[in-house]
Amino acid sequence: MPASSRTQAYSALGLAPGAVPAEIKRAFRRLAMHWHPDRNAGAEAAERFRQVKAAHDLLIRGGGADTGPDDVADDMAEPDAAPVRGPDQQEMLWLTVEEAIFGDVQVLELTRPEPCDECDGTGRITLASSRMCACCRGSGRVQGRHGLVRCDVCGGRGYSAEAACEACEGSGERRAGRKLRVTVPAGMWPGRTLRVAGKAQPVGDLPPGDLLLVCQLRLHGLFALRGEALEVRVPVPLFALLAGEPVTVPVPGGETVCVEVPAGTAVETCLELPGQGLPLRSGGRGALHVVMQPVLPEALGKTDIAALRALQAALAGREAKLYPALAEWRATWLGMTPRKSGKKSRKKAG
Ligand SMILES: [Zn+2]
Ligand SMILES: [Zn+2]
Known part of the structure; x- marks a missing residue:
């Protein structure tokens, strides 16, 4: 087939040359639904439907008739037209701080729209025999704002051999959910991508591509992401900070670390705990930033006030x-x- 006819076929379907079969089928379903003579009574509908169908047949089934030297040149010009496997699929992988650091097994629930099996994505099913249109009760007319108008459901015929697909309620799509068990290794930093081979959503009959899971940190009540560093804010009584008492600091993993603060610290102070932060690209773990936040006593009693007076x-x-x-x-x-x-x-x- 000449390259020009393939180019025209892509353009008839509103696609760029090189679109994959799944895209071609999707475009065909959409346009065929729009221009189908049963649904569209416009003068050009029949001709447009014929063009769309011819374009689909040419690109999907190879058109059959005209083969020749042009065919070879055409195939060489469009190597993308026949990928050996489907596209990769990217999804977010939401992890807690602990899951990102220590790893975990996650069961992901992935949902995405897929063409409905029952109606092949058209939203309509063909009935064995014509049936009276339920919308206009066979009259071909329905009550509009300014009197009776043509019934869109049956195109004014009053009967139809088609009906809205019940499985997808006429949308042509269903939300397909699938569960996937993924072993998350230790050492996931925000933005790190976990590649799960061959687990992308299959497209057409192609072998599925890879599932790419991009790590994102879930909000945590205690640990926060500041820039690229993990931060924990620790309230400390002002007098403990001034006197230089050791401070107990929570670190990821449910443990605590005792931190010595130099005596005389009176303002908010940030210390770094090496190796207690998030995983690093270069390996190991970064520092945990510890913000000591001085707090003042509230609801003082008589003895407290006497002590403060003495101080x-x-x-x-x-x-x-x-x-x-x-x-x-x-x-x-x-x-x-x-x-x-x-x-x-x-x-x-x-
Ligand atoms: Zn009707
Ligand atoms: Zn359906």
Whole structure:
């Protein structure tokens, strides 16, 4: 067959040259449904239906009649027209932090639309004999907004040898679900792709391609992704941070690690725990970022307040050393110079 007729056939189906058989069949079903004389009474419908069918037959069945030297050139020009296996299929693989780090066995539920088996994707089934149209009860007319109009279901005939497919409710598609057991190896970083050979959705009669599962992290109540690093926020009583008490930090896997924070830490501080974070492309695991978040006591009792007063009294008189920022603020805005040894020193007013 001449290359030009194949090109025309692709264009009649609204496809780019080289479309795979599944795409050709899908386009044919869609167009054939639209232009079928039983469904479309327009003057050009019959001719368009004939063109679409001829294009489908040529591309799928090879057209039969005209073979010759052009055939060879045509096949060489379109090597993609006959792939040896179906396309790969990409899906997201949602993992918890622990599953990504330590691996897991997952049962994936993959659903995607497939042409309905009952009606071959057309949404219509052919009845053994014509039947009175249920929509217009055989009259060929239905009540429209401005009086009686032609019944679209039977094309005004009042009877039809076709009916909407019950299996897919006329949509031509059904959502096919399949379950797949996948062993997720340890060391999945976000974006890492797991290739499961030969498990893509089959297309036509071709051997299926590979299923590509792209790792994504599920939201976690404790661990968060900050850029590429795993982060955990740990609230710590301010006085424990100031005194330098060891802090217990949760790490992935349900364990904890004891972290020493240098005494005198009063602001939010980030430490890194090497080897406790997410898997790295280069192997091993990255650092877990630990954000120590100072928290202040609430609902203080009398004894707590007395203890705080004693602390305040113990620190009093050394503001210049203990609170340099406060001392500078007071000097700038209140005209106070830092107090020393409890001796008041104040600029004279006026
Ligand atoms: Zn009807
Ligand atoms: Zn169906």
